[in-house]
Amino acid sequence: MILFIKLLLAHLIGDFMLQPTRWVIHKEANKVKSKYLYFHTLVHFLLVILLLWDIGYWKLALVISVSHFTIDLLKLYASNWIKKNSVLFFIDQAFHIIVLYICAYNSNLVEHTVALFQHVNWALVTAVVFVTYPAAVVMGKLLEGFSDQIQIDHKSLPNAGKYIGIIERLFVLLFIIIGRWEVIGLLITAKSVFRFNDLKESNNRKLTEYILIGTLLSFGIAILTGFVFITMRGGL
Known part of the structure; x- marks a missing residue:
């Protein structure tokens, strides 16, 4: 080694x-x-x-x-x-x-x-893979009815929201696995602070609600995945 x-x-x-x-x-x-x-x-x-x-x-x-x-x-x-x-x-x-x-x-x-x-933790690999693109696709389907009502901001980077979601879910999964739940709260706070000015300037209630739903859904999927992984690990 x-x-x-x-x-x-x-x-x-x-x-x-x-x-x-x-x-x-x-x-x-x-x-x-x-x-x-x-x-x-x-x-x-x-x-x-x-x-x-x-x-x-x-x-x-x-x-x-x-x-x-x-x-x-x-x-x-x-x-x-x-x-x-x-x-x-x-x-x-x-x-x-x-x-x-x-x-x-x-x-x-x-x-x-x-x-x-032989020593690869396949449950962990599956959890990590799921919270990336598969979870993004699932969220896209769940939010499909709302996204049609939101005006697209052409000033945003292409697919920026998707990649932000993937990164945040990976962080949440990591913090759950190592048992640092308080850091998840800090992560939510940090994202809220960064988003606050954009939402304040846009003055768009639908956009605010859409981002809030998306954020909670993203964190929820990551937390649920973390729970499932911990349960599986305990049963192995």
């Missing part, structure tokens, strides 16, 4: 702290001809050696740095087909972490992976 953690730390430092924006821009413009692509690869090699503090790991560092170079290069050329940088970013990071995992547990990769899946 400590080996994987050190490799991950080296990756985080190399990719986010020791990679200036001008390097990124130069790589995107020049791709394989960019000198910074090679500098970036060398940085990762040196970081692995430094954090492991053992020159005997040079082969491991070489494998990681070469794979990092390959993945970054593929990402640069994939940008011609995939226009969303966020999608490329997460795919790129996922492949980097998979390589680090394989390198850290190469001696017992299959056994460790099987054991890892």
Whole structure:
């Protein structure tokens, strides 16, 4: 485990702290001809050696740095087909972490992976997944009759309300699981304060009622999910 953690730390430092924006821009413009692509690869090699503090790991560092170079290069050329940088970013990071995992547990990769899946708390995974998009869909259906009566604010960010709801439900679920109910009250208060000025300026009673219903429904779904998870965990 400590080996994987050190490799991950080296990756985080190399990719986010020791990679200036001008390097990124130069790589995107020049791709394989960019000198910074090679500098970036060398940085990762040196970081692995430094954090492991053992020159005997040079082969491991070489494998990681070469794979990092390959993945970054593929990402640069994939940008011609995939226009969303966020999608490329997460795919790129996922492949980097998979390589680090394989390198850290190469001696017992299959056994460790099987054991890892055997220890997954599937009830928790299900609860987390439910309070994200499935709960958003459920809320959309329940509020469908009200949403038709609300004038859309074109100044709002696209889907901002949905993502705010997902994040708040994840927080509520977390606080219930760790038994910190008082923090949920603070979360409700914080959201009310942020919403107060908007509702005051709009002077729209229907919008106020709609947001209130949506907020209570969102928190209610998260709390109910938390109760179900705790009940299931107690029965396991």
